[in-house]
Amino acid sequence: MDIDWGWIGDHTDTLTDHALVHLRLALLPVLFGLLISLPLGILCRRWGWLYPPLLTASNVFYAIPSLALFMIFIQYTGLEAATVMIPLTLYSLSVLIPNVVDGLASVSEPVRQAATAMGFGTLRRLLRVELPIAVPIVIAGVRVAAVSSISLVAVGQLIGQGGLGYDIIRGYQLQFQTQIIAASVLIVALALVTDAILVTVQRLLTPWARARGRAS
Amino acid sequence: MNDLWNQIDLSWTWLTASSQWHGEDGIPHRLLQHLYYSGVALLFAALIGLALGLLVGHTGRGGFLAISVANIARAIPTFGLVLFIVVIEYSITPVLIALVALAVPPILVNTFEGLRGVDPDAKDAARGVGMSEWEVLWRAEVPMALPLILLGLRTSAIQVVATATIAAYPGFGGLGRYIIDGLARNDYQLVVGGTVLVVLLAVLVQLIFAALRRLVVSPGLLGSARSS
Secondary structure: OOOOHHHHHHOHHHHHHHHHHHHHHHHHHHHHHHHHHHHHHHHHHHOHHHHHHHHHHHHHHHHOOHHHHHHHHHHHHOOOHHHHHHHHHHHHHHHHHHHHHHHHHOOOHHHHHHHHHOOOOHHHHHHHHHHHHHHHHHHHHHHHHHHHHHHHHHHHHHHOOOOOHHHHHHHHHOOOHHHHHHHHHHHHHHHHHHHHHHHHHHHHHOHHHHHHHHHO | OHHHHHHHHHHHHHHHOHHHHOOOOOHHHHHHHHHHHHHHHHHHHHHHHHHHHHHHHHHOOOHHHHHHHHHHHHHOOHHHHHHHHHHHOOOHHHHHHHHHHHHHHHHHHHHHHHHHOOOHHHHHHHHHOOOOHHHHHHHHHHHHHHHHHHHHHHHHHHHHHHHHHHHHOOOOOOOHHHHHHHHHHOOHHHHHHHHHHHHHHHHHHHHHHHHHHHHHOOHHHHOOOOOO
């Protein structure tokens, strides 16, 4: 394969712009997805009957090809960023809801009882004890959702929403390998950096895990 | 809601038109192509993912590396990969390679996590009754890890079925043809019709895996494993 390094040098600015648009299109949906999944997951823990239908619904959405989902949303939202972001938000739910539920389920009963015995009310126990303990499992889900979302946004270019997908399609139309490779490699790089940041966030949010690691 | 009914009506008219059921552009032909792409990709992905997952999970070595590689593979944009390798060599093989790359990570990660989650006492017990390492793997670890392994296979299968639609963009067949052609011609009915077919196929995959789970997972494990 021939890589035209000169072309990459000449297009650093546009590639950077596309990468930033790409990141926004990919990560805002994961953020929205998390904001939706947290309350839904908490509700699922409280009312168990809610979980199976919710899981089935999000799995069905997951089965719809992204391209088709973008097309369906065009009818309602037009050629807008929302047309790409709403489907990606729905996709992220199928990973995030189970992880929030599993994360909350991983809080052991003695811990819960201890918190209650210390006089924590339901809300305070949730915020101060249960959610922090659930952090590693929730973040594991966020990592998968973020990485897949960054990879999926490329398809959004088929409905003209920019990002690095533009370079992939343009490179294909011109049979210009460099542009496809540059865009694909940048997408992988964005995913890796995002993943590393999420791991760091997890470490910062769970200082006790590090303390335990040192002790043992 | 009117819009929604219109859409359902449109796709129903499209699906039941007799012209849809014959020839090269007909649903049966496209469906077979789609099943062929997805089936071949899933088969290779399962061979790679299961072999690596079982090896790493059983020996307990290289777990971190395997999971990291699988996660990086998840980041590779399938769309870019498809178009890139199609530019180099125009045939269906590159599309299949991209689909395999998409499908391996969930199978590998779930197989590994499944084996790692097996109670060490149970493994010791299996060794204690005189099983060889091979028997420990097949008769103790795999049966116990089966719910998670199946979950990984299901996730991959659904992703592959949904993503095989991309094959139509560089000009191959399958159900994605309807979606891409519909997009090019501004024929909304075609897009929705194609989408409905892919979704039905994916739902079918879900049902097959639900049935498989009932058939092959030991009843003693069904209660404890994650219910999805």
